[in-house]
Amino acid sequence: MTEQDFAVPLEAPRYYEPDPSYRERSWIGDYRAAYQKYLEDPGEFWRTRAAEIEWFEPFDRIMDWDFPYAKWFLSGKLNITHNCLDRHVRDGRANKVAVFWRGEEGEEKVYTYSQLLRAVCRFANALKKIGVRKGDRVCIYMPVVPEQIVAMLACARIGAVHSVVFGGFGVGALNQRIRDSGSKVVVTADVSMRRGKAIQLKSIVEEAVVNAPSVEAVVVLRRDRPKVELHSEMELDFDELMENEPAVCEPEVMDAEDPLFLLYTSGTTGTPKGIIHTCGGYAVGTQYTTKYVLDLKEDDVYWCTADPGWITGHSYVVYGPLLNGSTVFVTETTPDYPDPGIWWKIIQNYGITVFYTAPTAIRMFMRVGEQWSDRYDLSSLRILASVGEPLNPEAFEWFYRHIGKDRCPIVDTWWQTETGMHMITTMVGEPMRPGFAGRPIPGVVVDVVDRDGNPVEPGNGGYLVLLEPWPAMLRTVYKNDERYRKYWTTINRVYTATDLAVKGHDGNIMVIGRADDLIIVAGHNIGTAEVESALVSHDAVAEAAVIGIPDPVKGNQIKAFVILIEGHAGSDRLKADLRYHVRMTVGPIAMPSEIEFVDSLPKTRSGKIMRRVLRAKELGMDLGDVSTLED
Ligand code: WT7
Numbered sequence: 082m083t084e085q086d087f088a089v090p091l092e093a094p095r096y097y098e099p100d101p102s103y104r105e106r107s108w109i110g111d112y113r114a115a116y117q118k119y120l121e122d123p124g125e126f127w128r129t130r131a132a133e134i135e136w137f138e139p140f141d142r143i144m145d146w147d148f149p150y151a152k153w154f155l156s157g158k159l160n161i162t163h164n165c166l167d168r169h170v171r172d173g174r175a176n177k178v179a180v181f182w183r184g185e186e187g188e189e190k191v192y193t194y195s196q197l198l199r200a201v202c203r204f205a206n207a208l209k210k211i212g213v214r215k216g217d218r219v220c221i222y223m224p225v226v227p228e229q230i231v232a233m234l235a236c237a238r239i240g241a242v243h244s245v246v247f248g249g250f251g252v253g254a255l256n257q258r259i260r261d262s263g264s265k266v267v268v269t270a271d272v273s274m275r276r277g278k279a280i281q282l283k284s285i286v287e288e289a290v291v292n293a294p295s296v297e298a299v300v301v302l303r304r305d306r307p308k309v310e311l312h313s314e315m316e317l318d319f320d321e322l323m324e325n326e327p328a329v330c331e332p333e334v335m336d337a338e339d340p341l342f343l344l345y346t347s348g349t350t351g352t353p354k355g356i357i358h359t360c361g362g363y364a365v366g367t368q369y370t371t372k373y374v375l376d377l378k379e380d381d382v383y384w385c386t387a388d389p390g391w392i393t394g395h396s397y398v399v400y401g402p403l404l405n406g407s408t409v410f411v412t413e414t415t416p417d418y419p420d421p422g423i424w425w426k427i428i429q430n431y432g433i434t435v436f437y438t439a440p441t442a443i444r445m446f447m448r449v450g451e452q453w454s455d456r457y458d459l460s461s462l463r464i465l466a467s468v469g470e471p472l473n474p475e476a477f478e479w480f481y482r483h484i485g486k487d488r489c490p491i492v493d494t495w496w497q498t499e500t501g502m503h504m505i506t507t508m509v510g511e512p513m514r515p516g517f518a519g520r521p522i523p524g525v526v527v528d529v530v531d532r533d534g535n536p537v538e539p540g541n542g543g544y545l546v547l548l549e550p551w552p553a554m555l556r557t558v559y560k561n562d563e564r565y566r567k568y569w570t571t572i573n574r575v576y577t578a579t580d581l582a583v584k585g586h587d588g589n590i591m592v593i594g595r596a597d598d599l600i601i602v603a604g605h606n607i608g609t610a611e612v613e614s615a616l617v618s619h620d621a622v623a624e625a626a627v628i629g630i631p632d633p634v635k636g637n638q639i640k641a642f643v644i645l646i647e648g649h650a651g652s653d654r655l656k657a658d659l660r661y662h663v664r665m666t667v668g669p670i671a672m673p674s675e676i677e678f679v680d681s682l683p684k685t686r687s688g689k690i691m692r693r694v695l696r697a698k699e700l701g702m703d704l705g706d707v708s709t710l711e712d
Contacts, residue, residue: 136159141156158337176194217242220262222289233395234399238332245344245389262559271309273413338556354564362552367396368404374509387687436465444617455483465485465489466492469687472491475614478515502552514587525547545581547575580592593610619662640673644681
C-alpha cells in the first residue's frame, strides 16, 4: 500500500497555508523548532510542561519505564480540580465564565469559575456524606448538563474514580459497566432531552442496577416537573443532597499515579475495556495539548461538540479547557434540531471562537447544504478542529470554505481513548494537507511500520505506532492487564494503535482507519475509509460504507453501502458511474463489486460506521454485542 494506492498525488500535494499571523500568535510558534527541542531533551520538555500546573508536592522523577508500564511525575502530589478551579479563582478568573450551557429549547445556565468551584465542593461533600471515599468508583450516567461536569469534578476532588457512561447507552451496556467497575454510587438524571423528547434515563438505571450489588445509592438530578418520584431505599435527590453541604471542600491530595478515572471503550472482542487514566500524567497531557493544539487564548469562547461521556469530552470539554482557565460552551443538542442551522446560530450568538467537532457531523452538514450555515455570521471563528475518524479531503474542503470562510486553520487531531490526549495533528499555523492528520506533536514519537515493526519507506502504508511513552497514556485496562499488554506486544515492543496509516513523503501522516477495517483484495490492502472517501467525493453521494466480503479468487471483494444526496435516484446507471469513479480516484483494485443504496448506516453513538455490523448482516452472522449502536 503506497501513497499512490490512496489516490494521493506524490508530486505537488495541495497545501492550505494559514495566514502567517496564526503562527506568530500561536502558543507553539515554530513547530519544527519546538519538536527539535523536545527531541534534544525529552525530560526537560516534560518538566517544563508539568510546571504549567500546580503541584502540592513536587515530583522527584519525570518518568520510570518498566516495559510496558510507565509511571510519570513520580511522588508528585496534586489534585486536578485545584488546577481546574481553585487556582483560577485565586488568580483573577473568579468571575470569568467557566461553563455556558444551553438546552435544546434555548434555556441557559452559566457558571463562573467561583460558582463552579462552589458547586463542585458541595457535591464533593455530598458524595462523602453518602460514603464515597478515595479510590471508590462512581458511575456517572447523565445527559449533557452542567451537573455532569460538576459530578465528574466532585469525584476528582475527593479522589473517587469516575466512570462516565455515555447517556445514550442502554440497560445492558450500563449494567455491564457498573458491574465491571464495581461502582458504589450511580449519578444520573430523570431525563435527557433529544429532539424535543424526554428520554427516561432513570428507568434505564433502575433496570441496570439490578444484579449490580456494588451499588449503594443512586443520585438523581430531577429536571422534569412535576418531579419524578424517588424510591427511598436507594435513590437520593441531587439538589437536596448538595444544598445543605458547605461550599468548601479541601481537595484530596492525590499521588500523580493514583487513578483519576476509568472510561470504557469498545474493543475488537465486543466486551468493553475499562481504560485507566491517572491524575498527574493526564493533567499535564491535557493541559498541554488543549493549550498548544487548540491554541486557546484567554478570551476564547470554546465549543467542543463531544459529549463528556466520551474521551473527547473528558479531555477537551472538561479537564483540558478548565485546566487552562478557558470559557467552555456545552449544549445538550443534536445538530439538526430544531433545524440544521442550530449549530451555526449558536456560533453566531455565543461568539464561538474555537470550534471542535467530528467528520461525521461535517458530512451531515455537507449533505443538507451550506444554505444553513450561510444564514449566520460565523466571523467570530478563529480555529476549527476535527476528531474521531479521518477527515476526508471533501469534508476538509467544505469545512474550510463554508465554516472557516477560507480563513481558519483546521486542526485534525488524531488520538484515542487510550492515549488520553492529542498525538498527531497539524499545529495551528502549519501548512495543512487535506486527508492528512499531520505530524506528531512535540512530546510524541510516531511511526508507520510493517507487521514486524520495520518502518515503512515514505510514501507507503502500514501500522501506526507510538514509540515513546507519554504522560496521558493509559496505565492499564481495569481488571484486565493482559489486554493492556497487548497494546505493547502486538508489534515489537511499541504501542500499536490498531490504525493503518500512510507516511507521506513530506512527513505528514494520513490515518486511514482501523486495522480491523482493512480489506485485502487480491493481495492489496484497501482502507475502507479511502474507498468511502472516493465514493463521497461523487456528486450524488452523501455517505458511504464499504466492507469486505469473501471471494474465492481474490480473498475479498468490496461491497459498498451508499446513501445518496437528496434528489438523486439509485439506478444501475449510477452504480456503474460510482464504480468508475472509484476506479478513477482510488484505482481498479478498490472498485466495489457490489453497491447497495441504503437510507441509513449502522453507527456507533460517536458516529463511527460499524462496518462489523454490515459485514455480519451481509454474511448472515450473529451480531454479537452491538450496545454501542445508534441505528
Ligand atoms: C480511533 C479512536 C480520540 C477521540 C475520539 C475517538 C479514530 C480518532 C482520528 C483522526 C483519523 C481518527 C482512530 C482511532 N480516530 N481521531 N483525527 N483521524 N482517525 O476515540 O473511540 O478511542 O477511537 O478513532 O481510528 O484509533 P476512540
